[in-house]
Amino acid sequence: xxxxxxxxxxxxxxxxxxxxxxxxxxxxxxxxxxxxxxxxxxxxxxxxxxxxxxxxxxxxxxxxxxxxxxxxxxxxxxxxxxxxxxxxxxxxxxxxxxxxxxxxxxxxxxxxxxxxxxxxxxxxxxxxxxxxxxxxxxxxxxxxxxxxxxxxxxxxxxxxxxxxxxxxxxxxxxxxxxxxxxxxxxxxxxxxxxxxxxxxxxxxxxxxxxxxxxxxxxxxxxxxxxxxxxxxxxxxxxxxxxxxxxxxxxxxxxxxxxxxxxxxxxxxxxxxxxxxxxxxxxxxxxxxxxxxxxxxxxxxxxxxxxxxxxxxxxxxxxxxxxxxxxxxxxxxxxxxxxxxxxxxxxxxxxxxxxxxxxxxxxxxxxxxxxxxxxxxxxxxxxxxxxxxxxxxxxxxxxxxxxxxxxxxxxxxxxxxxxxxxxxxxxxxxxxxxxxxxxxxxxxxxxxxxxxxxxxxxxxxxxxxxxxxxxxxxxxxxxxxxxxxxxxxxxxxxxxxxxxxxxxxxxxxxxxxxxxxxxxxxxxxxxxxxxxxxxxxxxxxxxxxxxxxxxxxxxxxxxxxxxxxxxxxxxxxxxxxxxxxxxxxxxxxxxxxxxxxxxxxxxxxxxxxxxxxxxxxxxxxxxxxxxxxxxxxxxxxxxxxxxxxxxxxxxxxxxxxxxxxxxxxxxxxxxxxxxxxx
Amino acid sequence: xxxxxxxxxxxxxxxxxxxxxxxxxxxxxxxxxxxxxxxxxxxxxxxxxxxxxxxxxxxxxxxxxxxxxxxxxxxxxxxxxxxxxxxxxxxxxxxxxxxxxxxxxxxxxxxxxxxxxxxxxxxxxxxxxxxxxxxxxxxxxxxxxxxxxxxx
Numbered sequence: 001x002x003x004x005x006x007x008x009x010x011x012x013x014x015x016x017x018x019x020x021x022x023x024x025x026x027x028x029x030x031x032x033x034x035x036x037x038x039x040x041x042x043x044x045x046x047x048x049x050x051x052x053x054x055x056x057x058x059x060x061x062x063x064x065x066x067x068x069x070x071x072x073x074x075x076x077x078x079x080x081x082x083x084x085x086x087x088x089x090x091x092x093x094x095x096x097x098x099x100x101x102x103x104x105x106x107x108x109x110x111x112x113x114x115x116x117x118x119x120x121x122x123x124x125x126x127x128x129x130x131x132x133x134x135x136x137x138x139x140x141x142x143x144x145x146x147x148x149x150x151x152x153x154x155x156x157x158x159x160x161x162x163x164x165x166x167x168x169x170x171x172x173x174x175x176x177x178x179x180x181x182x183x184x185x186x187x188x189x190x191x192x193x194x195x196x197x198x199x200x201x202x203x204x205x206x207x208x209x210x211x212x213x214x215x216x217x218x219x220x221x222x223x224x225x226x227x228x229x230x231x232x233x234x235x236x237x238x239x240x241x242x243x244x245x246x247x248x249x250x251x252x253x254x255x256x257x258x259x260x261x262x263x264x265x266x267x268x269x270x271x272x273x274x275x276x277x278x279x280x281x282x283x284x285x286x287x288x289x290x291x292x293x294x295x296x297x298x299x300x301x302x303x304x305x306x307x308x309x310x311x312x313x314x315x316x317x318x319x320x321x322x323x324x325x326x327x328x329x330x331x332x333x334x335x336x337x338x339x340x341x342x343x344x345x346x347x348x349x350x351x352x353x354x355x356x357x358x359x360x361x362x363x364x365x366x367x368x369x370x371x372x373x374x375x376x377x378x379x380x381x382x383x384x385x386x387x388x389x390x391x392x393x394x395x396x397x398x399x400x401x402x403x404x405x406x407x408x409x410x411x412x413x414x415x416x417x418x419x420x421x422x423x424x425x426x427x428x429x430x431x432x433x434x435x436x437x438x439x440x441x442x443x444x445x446x447x448x449x450x451x452x453x454x455x456x457x458x459x460x461x462x463x464x465x466x467x468x469x470x471x472x473x474x475x476x477x478x479x480x481x482x483x484x485x486x487x488x489x490x491x492x493x494x495x496x497x498x499x500x501x502x503x504x505x506x507x508x509x510x511x512x513x514x515x516x517x518x519x520x521x522x523x524x525x526x527x528x529x530x531x532x533x534x535x536x537x538x539x540x541x542x543x544x545x546x547x548x549x550x551x552x553x554x555x556x557x558x559x560x561x562x563x564x565x566x567x568x569x570x571x572x573x574x575x576x577x578x579x580x581x582x583x584x585x586x587x588x589x590x591x592x593x594x595x596x597x598x599x600x601x602x603x604x605x606x607x608x609x610x611x612x613x614x615x616x617x618x619x620x621x622x623x624x625x626x627x628x629x630x631x632x633x634x635x636x637x638x639x640x641x642x643x644x645x646x647x648x649x650x651x652x653x654x655x656x657x658x659x660x661x662x663x664x665x666x667x668x669x670x671x672x673x674x675x676x677x
Numbered sequence: 678x679x680x681x682x683x684x685x686x687x688x689x690x691x692x693x694x695x696x697x698x699x700x701x702x703x704x705x706x707x708x709x710x711x712x713x714x715x716x717x718x719x720x721x722x723x724x725x726x727x728x729x730x731x732x733x734x735x736x737x738x739x740x741x742x743x744x745x746x747x748x749x750x751x752x753x754x755x756x757x758x759x760x761x762x763x764x765x766x767x768x769x770x771x772x773x774x775x776x777x778x779x780x781x782x783x784x785x786x787x788x789x790x791x792x793x794x795x796x797x798x799x800x801x802x803x804x805x806x807x808x809x810x811x812x813x814x815x816x817x818x819x820x821x822x823x824x825x826x827x828x829x
Contacts, residue, residue: 162772232771232772233769233771233772234771339680339681340680340681340684341680342680343680343683343684343687348680348684351684351688352687352688352691355688355691355692356691359691359692359695362695363695363698363699366699367699367703370703370707371710374707380709381709381710381711382703382707382708382709382710383707383708383709383710383732384702384703384706384707384708385706385708387702387705387706388699388702388703388706388707391698391701391702391705391706392695392698392699392702395694395698396695396698399691522749522768522769592772592773592775593772594772595772610769612749612769612770613744613749621749623769
């Protein structure tokens with residue numbers, strides 16, 4: 001099976017090359033037989049990649065340590081779930097995994113949209129296959145997971161214990177699913193540009209796949225934050241590290257596109273812009289990979305530096321060049337069909353939303369590549385860190401948050417004064433009251449106050465929208481509260497799913513702002529000694545050291561300390577932090593010792609205990625921090641995921657298939673205004 | 678004025694503000710990223726360079742890490758092969774910080790010739806993936822060059 005897998009990989013490369021060639025030839029000569037052959041070539045590529053993947057999984061699960069990849073990433077004492085996920089934990093495996101997802105996506109995308117898109121299909125298939133060919137070739141020649149050692153080690157090196165965490169098992173595949181999904185919109189954008197069929201049709205496919213990409217990136221990013229928070233022990237979840245940034249960039253452009261596409265659907269505007277956004281998401285996904293795999297940028301996420309960097313750079317340059325050429329030669333076909341009518345309109349709000357999202361993306365991009373640029377321009381490598389990213393992104397983010405509230409409520413074309421009053425009176429008062437209340441309670445930091453006032457405002461708009469919609473259904477259809485809610489959301493998935501996503505965003509912003517009140521204490525505690533302090537809410541805490549204990553489970557040696565915690569004199573439990581040293585079956589130490597953080601979570605704050613080290617057998621060095629509102633980051637991420645699911649739910653697709661494209665757009669139109677374009 | 682023009686003016690203001698924020702915060706928060714050799718070259722050229730916060734990327738000299746009895750103070754040396762700098766760091770070191778890893782230390786060069794770090798990032802190729810050369814050198818494994826299977 002392993003040998004079959006390896007051979008399949010090479011066959012897949014040939015298949016992808018075939019599919020690329022005949023698809024483009026079929027598109028250019030308009031020959032249906034060539035186009036069909038190209039599509040079949042893509043399907044075959046998927047089958048071959050699947051075989052190769054099964055081969056690698058077989059090697060991992062049968063612990064065939066003669067493969068360098070297997071020996072380098074698992075050990076015989078590891079839990080089997082992590083042996084399964086070791087597939088994508090290393091460079092070579094993740095390249096194969098990427099190809100697997102892309103070929104699967106490509107197959108699904110082409111198979112589900114063949115009917116009615118005959119002209120686009122050959123170009124889209126060709127583009128997907130070309131991207132696929134690149135990934136398979138890189139895997140075959142530069143990062144082959146089937147490379148063998150010429151001896152068979154007794155045991156493998158195992159997986160870093162920090163990666164043996166449920167969050168880490170599903171975080172990378174989610175990111176890959178998100179990254180790779182940007183390739184499908186890209187392929188259809190290229191196809192639409194080639195064929196000059198830049199009407200609404202290609203957009204419906206593109207929107208669906210962008211949404212999917214957005215959805216998985218959201219999950220991937222939030223899981224990554226969660227993993228960093230619970231495993232790495234630095235007490236935060238986002239460090240503006242280049243690798244984090246590069247996952248955030250396509251998320252931002254995807255988000256921008258999902259908003260601006262509404263303007264194109266309703267008003268026929270922003271047609272060039274939308275093509276650019278689609279292409280940008282894909283290029284940023286590739287750029288992110290280039291960045292992290294090439295070692296150009298210093299990052300704490302140092303993946304083994306590898307020879308795939310230059311390949312990615314070349315691919316990135318080619319893809320950018322082709323796109324610029326195509327867009328430049330087709331500007332005339334992308335003329336807008338309408339003009340902006342007023343600054344006080346939903347179009348304008350969405351335009352500013354896009355401007356801010358891209359502004360944020362640009363600032364992050366700039367800060368990430370600045371070390372390279374500055375070295376190139378001035379011979380001095382200058383780095384920027386979290387202060388830069390916060391200084392730029394906090395104000396832009398707050399403006400964006402304000403637009404999250406304004407956009408959905410303001411009328412299309414031109415809002416009247418009465419529209420503004422009717423829609424904004426309540427939410428604006430909620431926002432102002434929230435701000436005033438917090439000010440009265442003693443909160444003074446201006447950014448934080450503004451953030452919470454805006455959170456109140458946006459939440460007010462969302463609740464008002466749901467309330468109005470449900471009231472209308474209750475009066476018109478005589479439905480109960482629950483039925484009204486279900487029908488309201490179910491029959492306007494895009495709109496109300498979107499609001500739910502916004503609610504998640506508000507929770508995230510509230511949580512981010514809460515971190516401004518984080519408190520940290522470095523303490524040294526002997527057995528029985530106590531440390532007293534107060535949390536950001538003014539509650540008195542007392543931590544009593546329970547002493548240092550050791551234990552030896554099967555695959556590790558554990559030294560830990562427990563703290564008995566009291567809040568305002570009441571015992572809340574024991575918070576334990578440990579240092580673990582993992583060993584393989586031969587009792588050799590694997591990796592450096594890792595720290596297990598002790599976290600006690602409540603809605604208001606996390607009590608976060610990190611064991612820094614030992615002074616002697618009795619005395620532990622600890623960092624005890626209070627991280628306010630952290631749980632709302634995970635909750636917000638979960639709510640965004642639910643909102644995304646509601647928007648994507650397939651029933652909407654079925655109705656689209658029955659009723660045609662435009663009819664589906666109507667429910668999304670705020671209150672059923674006429675559909676433009 | 679046409680709404681389009683108004684929008685463009687608004688957009689220019691937003692982007693201008695963003696640009697200004699970016700430029701000003703790069704000036705105020707950007708720090709030099711240097712190798713030990715570059716740092717000592719800069720110090721030779723300009724002795725007041727000790728006042729500037731810098732980041733130094735280098736490899737820890739094996740065996741040089743000393744932990745003060747207090748526990749949270751580390752003294753070690755970093756090198757880029759040609760220049761070696763002593764470093765003192767107070768704080769919690771990341772799990773990945775051990776002998777001979779690549780580190781980035783942020784702080785100031787003291788007039789005493791010791792680098793006072795307030796920030797310590799350890800990057801270790803084996804953190805997410807075992808570097809092949811390291812893996813082969815592991816005691817107990819026979820040193821060998823891997824070769825591509827299948828065609829062997």
